[in-house]
Amino acid sequence: MSVQSLLYKIDGISTWVGKATAWLMIVLMSVVCIEVFKRYAANMPTAWIFDAENMLYGSLFMLAGAYTLAQNAHVRGDFLYSSMRPRTQAALDLVLYFVFFIPGIAALIYAGYFYAADSWHINEHSNVTAEGPPVYHFKTVIPIAGALIMLQGIGEIIRCIVCLKTGEWPGRLADVAETDVIGEQLAHSEFVDEESRKLAIEGAARIDEMARQRGMGGDLNT
Numbered sequence: 001m002s003v004q005s006l007l008y009k010i011d012g013i014s015t016w017v018g019k020a021t022a023w024l025m026i027v028l029m030s031v032v033c034i035e036v037f038k039r040y041a042a043n044m045p046t047a048w049i050f051d052a053e054n055m056l057y058g059s060l061f062m063l064a065g066a067y068t069l070a071q072n073a074h075v076r077g078d079f080l081y082s083s084m085r086p087r088t089q090a091a092l093d094l095v096l097y098f099v100f101f102i103p104g105i106a107a108l109i110y111a112g113y114f115y116a117a118d119s120w121h122i123n124e125h126s127n128v129t130a131e132g133p134p135v136y137h138f139k140t141v142i143p144i145a146g147a148l149i150m151l152q153g154i155g156e157i158i159r160c161i162v163c164l165k166t167g168e169w170p171g172r173l174a175d176v177a178e179t180d181v182i183g184e185q186l187a188h189s190e191f192v193d194e195e196s197r198k199l200a201i202e203g204a205a206r207i208d209e210m211a212r213q214r215g216m217g218g219d220l221n222t
Helices: 003-041 049-063 065-070 086-121 136-166 178-187 194-216
Strands: none
Touching: 003 049, 003 065, 003 136, 049 065, 049 136, 065 136, 086 136
């Protein structure tokens, strides 16, 4: 198995989990809408709905972390990073992964495991409301999400090593981009001809590529 194939497999796991987890957003939205109707239209509020919303959102937030890392979509606060060359970026990322990422995520997995184990042991329920719902299944998400992020982090470390050797960032598993959405929307418009649609998609793709290259320190002229 080549290094690039290994990276794609790791990206694939994170992507699958991220997309599966995205369905929790539909569940969360449905729960909120139903509760709003019950509370304000039927005057029948649900006591444990606050806990349910927190658990759904928390699970979505944690389990999507590896997918976001796989897509290189986490927010970068250092504007200097975008002006660096790939090897410099890779060296900086590698140091930060070993100094902060691995110890932090390892601590999350370690503490989260015992946190969840204790919760299962005592059959823990929420104390926010009377007769609150069980929370041990939610706390189990913590070490699972940590393990997924750690796996993706290992893939990112491999990417850094490859970039240090080659001077170029390895490819990432392709996923739906904003340009795909633009193309689909224009394809169903009766007011845009084929030539205009093609030009609009090419322009959006060019802007997207420039932003991607800027974020990875690539040469905008290539």
